[in-house]
Amino acid sequence: MVLHRKQLFFLFWILIPVFLMIAGPISAQNRKFTVVIDPGHGGKDPGAVGSNSKEKDIVLSVGLKLGKFIESNHPDVNVIYTRKDDRFVELNRRAEIANKVHADMFISLHCNALDRRKTSPQGVETFVLGLHRSKDNLDVAKAENSVIMYEEDYSVKYEGFNPNEPESYIIFEFMANEFLDRSVYFASMVQNQLVTNSKRINRNVRQAGFLVLRAVAMPSVLVELGYISNREEEKYLKSESGQTSLATSIYNGFKEYKREYDKKSYVFNNGEKQRPQSAGVSSSSGVTNGREYRIQFMTSSRKYENGASVFKGLTPVDFYTDGKTYKYTYGSTLSPGESKELLKKVRKIFKDAFIIEFEDGVRVK
Structure with missing residues (x-):
């Protein structure tokens, strides 16, 4: 041609x-x-x-x-x-x-x-x-x-x-x-x-x-x-x-x-391999290895979709389950300091919100 x-x-x-x-x-x-x-x-x-x-x-x-x-x-x-x-x-x-x-x-x-x-x-x-x-x-x-x-x-x-x-x-x-x-x-x-x-x-x-x-x-x-x-x-x-x-x-x-991109990549900090930060990971959408911090703000026996009015405009939201209870969380970070900043944001809407930790995708209690 x-x-x-x-x-x-x-x-x-x-x-x-x-x-x-x-x-x-x-x-x-x-x-x-x-x-x-x-x-x-x-x-x-x-x-x-x-x-x-x-x-x-x-x-x-x-x-x-x-x-x-x-x-x-x-x-x-x-x-x-x-x-x-x-x-x-x-x-x-x-x-x-x-x-x-x-x-x-x-x-x-x-x-x-x-x-x-x-x-x-x-x-x-x-x-x-x-x-x-x-x-x-x-x-x-x-x-x-x-x-x-x-x-x-x-x-x-x-x-x-x-x-x-x-x-x-x-x-x-x-x-x-x-x-x-x-x-x-x-x-x-x-x-x-x-x-x-x-x-x-x-x-x-x-x-x-x-x-x-x-x-x-x-x-x-x-x-x-x-x-x-x-x-x-x-x-x-x-x-x-x-x-x-x-x-x-x-x-x-x-x-x-x-x-998936993070799983295949490495982020280097001060010459040492560090896990890449991954946001919003939960049992609703999969888990990653390592310790992460999330903000828990609500529990319910019902499963809600993102954008539901009960979240008062907070989005995107993830969840994990504890028995038959859905526990809703916002954000995800590998940094304790960043988790405190996220907490300040969420407490403007949900005053009883608190920080929770996950290790290899499992809630640390």
């Missing part, structure tokens, strides 16, 4: 982050795990528009909540946002932000939509970079990639790529994504949490040609939080409880991914 000059230019542009990664990687042993949260659209680009809401507002709210969950529970993680307010950020700039800090994970947040003349489906789907195998996947990619048309001189900047021309996507056939396995692994965890925890309709993990994913040199996913064109789903996407639940589910997926 012969590539045209414009396609060759585009291939060169889109492989630049891979060249940068090879030329100057930073050892994971000498820095914090870094996650970049990318709320799509913004500013002059509203994204998909519902009956009374805009994609750019919904994804920003969910993104900020997700970042707070990670920051509150993972002191060993550095959270960076491509935008924290209503501003327009070009696609290549979003990738540049992630590549510049050599991020370990890139999470892009979006909402789906169909033409209002059509009956809109519902559900969540999590995408990884790849060659779309269906027209539906291509349509989603075209909609999200069309953001480049808000940029000045986009036809020059993204030489040879037109988001509305299917033939432009043939270039993705030539791109081997070194991070695909890890991206699919993370995407599967996120999708599972969105379905089981947030109770959303499952539209599965999919592959498609997203420019923003191709341009980042790290494991990455693009999450479609739901259909803003569906009236019922739009109400959920706009609601505080819906946004909190979605952010919690994505966080839970991140927590699982980070736990």
Whole structure:
């Protein structure tokens, strides 16, 4: 197959982050795990528009909540946002932000939509970079990639790529994504949490040609939080409880991914091997070896899901069981000092909260 000059230019542009990664990687042993949260659209680009809401507002709210969950529970993680307010950020700039800090994970947040003349489906789907195998996947990619048309001189900047021309996507056939396995692994965890925890309709993990994913040199996913064109789903996407639940589910997926990442990595401190910090580990989601500290704030004979009103806005919450009793905890740290800081936070809501210890996943009494 012969590539045209414009396609060759585009291939060169889109492989630049891979060249940068090879030329100057930073050892994971000498820095914090870094996650970049990318709320799509913004500013002059509203994204998909519902009956009374805009994609750019919904994804920003969910993104900020997700970042707070990670920051509150993972002191060993550095959270960076491509935008924290209503501003327009070009696609290549979003990738540049992630590549510049050599991020370990890139999470892009979006909402789906169909033409209002059509009956809109519902559900969540999590995408990884790849060659779309269906027209539906291509349509989603075209909609999200069309953001480049808000940029000045986009036809020059993204030489040879037109988001509305299917033939432009043939270039993705030539791109081997070194991070695909890890991206699919993370995407599967996120999708599972969105379905089981947030109770959303499952539209599965999919592959498609997203420019923003191709341009980042790290494991990455693009999450479609739901259909803003569906009236019922739009109400959920706009609601505080819906946004909190979605952010919690994505966080839970991140927590699982980070736990597996830590198992395979070592963090070195003063020349000695130290266990990496892992947040929110409990019998509700698995255990790790070693001593950890959590904040216990409530016991109940009932099992509650994250986001339940009984938690008074405290999230994400884990639990362990003692006989038929559920004991609910917040946070997790390997540091006694950090556990005291967590306790101060929780006691503002639950005055009787206290610190508990676990050894190899078992409560120390």
